[in-house]
Amino acid sequence: MNPGWALLQIFIFPGFLFTFAVAMIFAWVDRKVTARVQWRVGPPFLQPLYDLVKLLGKEVIVPAGGAKTLFLLAPLVGLAAATVASMLVWQANIWPESGFVGDLIVAVYLLTIPSLSVVLGGFASNNRLASLGASREMKMILSYELPFILCLVVPIINAGGAIRLGEMLAVESSPVHHISGILAFIVAILCMQAKLGLVPFDAAEAETELMSGPFVEYSGAPLAIFRLMRSMMLFVMPVFLVTMFWGGVGAGGGVLAVILGCLKIVLLLVVVILLRNTNPRVRIDQAVGFFWGPWVAGVGVVAVILALLGM
Amino acid sequence: MKGREEIIAKIKDSLGKKALSVFEAKPNRLYVSIGPENITGAVKLLFEELLGRYVILTGIDTPAGIEVLYHFSFDGADLVVTLKVLLDKENPEAESITPIIKGAEWIEREIHELLGVEFSGHPNMKRLILAEDWPAGVYPLRRSFNGKAE
Amino acid sequence: MGLKLKALCKSPWIFHVNTGACNNCDIELVDALTPRFDVERFGVLLVGSIRHADVLVVTGGVTRQAGPRLKRLYEQAPKPRLVVACGTCACTKGIFHDGYHMVGPVDEIVPVDIYIPGCPPKPEAIIDGIVKLIRKVA
Numbered sequence: 001m002n003p004g005w006a007l008l009q010i011f012i013f014p015g016f017l018f019t020f021a022v023a024m025i026f027a028w029v030d031r032k033v034t035a036r037v038q039w040r041v042g043p044p045f046l047q048p049l050y051d052l053v054k055l056l057g058k059e060v061i062v063p064a065g066g067a068k069t070l071f072l073l074a075p076l077v078g079l080a081a082a083t084v085a086s087m088l089v090w091q092a093n094i095w096p097e098s099g100f101v102g103d104l105i106v107a108v109y110l111l112t113i114p115s116l117s118v119v120l121g122g123f124a125s126n127n128r129l130a131s132l133g134a135s136r137e138m139k140m141i142l143s144y145e146l147p148f149i150l151c152l153v154v155p156i157i158n159a160g161g162a163i164r165l166g167e168m169l170a171v172e173s174s175p176v177h178h179i180s181g182i183l184a185f186i187v188a189i190l191c192m193q194a195k196l197g198l199v200p201f202d203a204a205e206a207e208t209e210l211m212s213g214p215f216v217e218y219s220g221a222p223l224a225i226f227r228l229m230r231s232m233m234l235f236v237m238p239v240f241l242v243t244m245f246w247g248g249v250g251a252g253g254g255v256l257a258v259i260l261g262c263l264k265i266v267l268l269l270v271v272v273i274l275l276r277n278t279n280p281r282v283r284i285d286q287a288v289g290f291f292w293g294p295w296v297a298g299v300g301v302v303a304v305i306l307a308l309l310g311m
Numbered sequence: 312m313k314g315r316e317e318i319i320a321k322i323k324d325s326l327g328k329k330a331l332s333v334f335e336a337k338p339n340r341l342y343v344s345i346g347p348e349n350i351t352g353a354v355k356l357l358f359e360e361l362l363g364r365y366v367i368l369t370g371i372d373t374p375a376g377i378e379v380l381y382h383f384s385f386d387g388a389d390l391v392v393t394l395k396v397l398l399d400k401e402n403p404e405a406e407s408i409t410p411i412i413k414g415a416e417w418i419e420r421e422i423h424e425l426l427g428v429e430f431s432g433h434p435n436m437k438r439l440i441l442a443e444d445w446p447a448g449v450y451p452l453r454r455s456f457n458g459k460a461e
Numbered sequence: 462m463g464l465k466l467k468a469l470c471k472s473p474w475i476f477h478v479n480t481g482a483c484n485n486c487d488i489e490l491v492d493a494l495t496p497r498f499d500v501e502r503f504g505v506l507l508v509g510s511i512r513h514a515d516v517l518v519v520t521g522g523v524t525r526q527a528g529p530r531l532k533r534l535y536e537q538a539p540k541p542r543l544v545v546a547c548g549t550c551a552c553t554k555g556i557f558h559d560g561y562h563m564v565g566p567v568d569e570i571v572p573v574d575i576y577i578p579g580c581p582p583k584p585e586a587i588i589d590g591i592v593k594l595i596r597k598v599a
Contacts, residue, residue: 212513216509
């Protein structure tokens with residue numbers, strides 16, 4: 001493909017600008033639904049944008065003794081990874097034939113990088129609280145990545161062993177129509193909650209305990225980039241899950257299919273928000289035990305076995 | 312659980328001769344004035360023998376001297392006993408009761424910081440509530456304190 | 462700086478500092494952040510780290526121990542930043558005026574932008590103060 005076309009895809013649609021715009025909308029939906037659940041009114045529609053613009057105008061303070069380059073680069077790395085992951089997933093949805101073999105694996109890797117960039121940023125801060133938050137985030141990554149990959153095996157088996165995102169949309173029956181798919185989908189939703197760093201699995205960023213954990217020393221533009229990265233992940237993860245498990249957006253053609261696909265994404269977002277608002281935070285050891293225990297990893301293994309058996 | 316009459320009788324028995332005065336303000340409120348040399352003995356009697364509950368210490372700067380009050384409560388018998396010890400104004404010294412009652416450690420530190428009472432035998436006499444840069448030797452709750460940290 | 466302050470007024474993130482208050486003002490301030498008053502409508506968020514803060518809300522007359530720490534906190538907040546003195550003690554030391562342990566009301570340690578009197582100020586008064594601050598700055 002010619003470079004101009006690729007650049008357009010990365011920066012405008014479905015890359016940076018598109019993801020940025022929808023991420024702002026999703027962040028607002030998150031805060032509005034949270035407010036409604038608490039019988040409040042909630043912030044105005046442009047509030048996430050106001051937050052971003054305000055943060056861009058604040059002074060950037062780099063902590064003395066910290067690793068300066070790493071401190072400033074970590075948010076950019078995370079943002080780039082989230083952008084490219086979004087572009088890959090949307091590309092597979094809109095032009096299913098244009099992916100390459102293995103782009104599923106690339107997408108999974110890219111989706112891990114934002115959490116890693118948070119860990120890097122936390123350790124580069126020369127602050128005990130940030131290090132504690134970053135080490136907790138590392139433990140969380142170790143705990144939820146295993147069941148996440150396990151439950152991603154189920155759609156791969158369902159698609160006959162193909163590891164191309166476009167192939168996931170070409171199957172006759174998407175995984176949610178099978179028992180194994182439903183189990184894997186539920187496990188994936190729990191892992192998504194932890195990946196997004198939301199209650200009940202936000203032990204890394206516990207505001208009341210750790211004063212924002214790894215983000216303690218961030219201010220101004222790097223903090224804005226981190227927040228934007230998290231909003232983008234809030235957008236990309238549901239799209240990825242819908243692509244893998246629920247038939248994607250627009251598969252089958254026609255405006256109705258696109259609208260249905262978008263509704264599926266919004267439904268996943270609402271599930272995430274409601275989970276966030278109705279649960280207390282779990283301790284880090286409880287979270288690790290939960291993800292490695294029978295209720296998540298065990299169910300994932302059962303789902304893979306059922307998928308292999310054809311159910 | 313001993314009854315109130317029993318406890319008051321026991322206190323008057325053991326401390327009666329050594330005490331400077333025993334005053335029953337109300338049927339359930341007893342004040343015993345003792346000299347500073349009898350503090351440990353009286354506290355051991357009230358805390359270990361009669362199993363009273365240690366409540367708190369109070370420090371007062373009175374015209375006669377600096378007074379330290381030791382309050383003990385006998386909840387089952389509905390009785391509160393207070394030991395009053397009058398110390399010299401210039402050089403207030405008393406034995407620390409922290410070796411007997413661990414819970415008295417902080418209040419003795421506070422009385423030392425604010426009134427200047429020296430508690431001998433205190434295991435951990437460090438600054439507790441005054442600011443780190445407050446000058447030593449200036450005791451804010453004494454009547455002679457002039458309001459400035461000089 | 463004008464545009465930055467205008468953006469700040471649309472999303473003021475507050476950080477709460479207690480420099481030796483009796484806690485009444487803190488209770489009323491935390492009450493103002495509950496869903497009943499819903500200050501998130503104005504973009505107000507309580508942040509956990511001083512580096513994320515735009516507005517420092519200071520309660521309490523400043524004690525001798527808290528004075529240097531308040532100054533350090535003020536310097537740690539990234540510019541542009543505003544300071545709100547919440548409660549009579551923060552404005553004028555209140556009933557602790559002649560206390561031996563007070564080094565002065567907040568405006569002798571850090572520059573204050575708005576004073577909210579009251580002992581303690583009601584949550585409505587606190588919100589009114591923040592609104593007046595936003596009107597003054599924007």
